[in-house]
Amino acid sequence: MQRSTIKALFPSLLIAACIAPNAVWAENATIHVTGTITGSTCSLQTSSITLPIGNVDKSTFTGIGSTSPWSPNVQLVSAGCDASLVSMTFSGTADANDSSLFKATGGAEGVGIEVCKSGGSASGECAVPNDTSRPVTFTPAPAGQGYSFAARYVQTTDAITTGPGNATITVLITYT
Template sequence: MSRVKATIAVLTALWMMKHVGTLAWADDCSDESNNDTVNLGVLTVSSNSADPVGTVLGSKETGAYNGGKRLAGCFRDYIEEWRYFDGGAAVDGVYQTTLPGLGVRVTHQDHDLIVPFDLPRGGSLANRGHSYVKVGLKVDVVKTGAMSSGQWSVPGGLLLLGKIKGEEEFAYLKLDAINVEASSCNVVTPSVNVDLGQHLKSDFNGIGSSGAVTNFQIRLQCDASMGVNVQLDGDATVGANGVLNLNGDSTASGVGVQISRNGEPVQFGQPINVGQSIAGTFPIDFEARYYQTTAQVTPGKGNATATYTVTYY
């Protein structure tokens, strides 16, 4: 799974101290808390370019807000509103930032509702209705497309707010910035031709005998310290480890092509961990040789084909 590292360098969610709004509290509604600050600190995430859109790269939760005590309320029915700072909509629950591929989703965990949303609240003169955040808010950083390095800074540092409709805001969520570092590996050798040379029939003296080894490489261009797997697939010979059957256009018979790494035959269809990448060109070494598969060898042209898949993380 080819990886893209993303670092939310400063993910700080703050329920801000009371903000002076353009509206005043009505006589039947009021703010009920001055303990409004929750700091989520720093969140570091990693993504992989093979991950589908919608993958959650990292999450952080506020926990109970104001000790689970009430934040605001009214002596009447009212609507509790939660909105992003710019009033923007969310597509499939995800708010798209101005950084390509980077989205944010905020969930009010008390009600399992995703911002933006409206929540009806009941209240009366005899029984005041209240707004709470007893469980917390959950911030998800979501992949929305191809990602690249960059930074998203929230204008004014304010991500979203909660308010009573027609009244003042009573809660704020602050997010300073999300920094993204894109890390990747690219294949330098999409096609590798390995010349096994010419061999005499007499070089093979029975099933399991083999010709001289030819070394070859799959080369990648990578960022440093990325885990890399390589998987080889092909028409494998039954009963012979790491041996490919010859292609149909071959005129030779009785042999196949064995592929090894560090002297050990590969297992086709199984990922091979080749360690951590180095910055720049990262070569992955293999060996190939002809391998006798039947009692009788017929001279001629002998070609075999394998495909390889590289994943990184």
């Protein structure tokens, strides 16, 4: 008799178990996945370069705005860059007579120093002292290649004093 009772109740118990609330499903959970895909930073293999204008005879200058020949192109060599655009701004002491030029220090007077992207001022992109609104821009260079610059003297006053004409310029590199 006991067996027949269990057999009779089994379908009812099975249905009750299926429709009864299941404690495992009593609460939902959420998983948040976070992360960022980043590229490598832009960096340089060379952190310091010298743009050698060389010895320039005073007679080269014929009046305000006249220039010396360009220095040879020198590169800041890239260590690689995962960006679409490299921008460089420049800080240093501006020439008192022409704020688009860097002040020549060391003895020479009456000239400022112009630093431009390779191709000289014809490139249309020259370093302007302390002006972050006018960067010199480049397509990112692969590792081992670089960003070329040249420099020259520009006469800024009627009289020129001979002597060394040097400048120290700090370059701030940003990339997007």
